[in-house]
Amino acid sequence: MSHLETLPLWAAIPAAAFLVLGASLALIGSFGLLRLPTFYERIHAPTLGSSWGTAGVVLASVIVFSVGQGRPVLHDLLIGGLVTATTPVTLMLLGRAALYRDR
């Protein structure tokens, strides 16, 4: 991991903070998926991981690669945009399917 040695401290601290934030939120969301009692409560929990969980890890990746290579490396934001656009669509389709099956 030699590329992490050359990273300055002012970039390493926010990158580490964003990484820990994103991974913790993904873990909390999956724990909620496991623990909540009904399906309509469970469908809310994983959105924690797909909103700020993804944003945290993506921002950490952008910081590490941009500072490490000395130029803006923004292609990770594509994943953030993709997940932000597709998660509401999938979860609304799934929620409506579950509602249709329950009626």
Add this chain to the structure above:
Amino acid sequence: MSATILSTAITFALGALALAMIFATIRILRGPRAQDRVLGLDTLYVNTMLLFLTLGIRNGTVFFFEAAIVIAMLGFVATVALAKFLMRGEVIE
């Protein structure tokens, strides 16, 4: 110093995301209904994508980014197809 901070954060993130994948897998296996399993599969896809992004930070390569974007797109298509199947009994009609 910065390598120590980032290594600790990366190790924590890898452990947390692996644990999150285990939780989603338990929900897939336990059910109890089909929509719970589909929701668990969607969560497993998102957690795997985050794990690959973290591995990309750890190794300093962009190959994990390409794998992560493929996983994100496949997860979207898979969940939409399964939700459509649960709704109508067919995927394409």
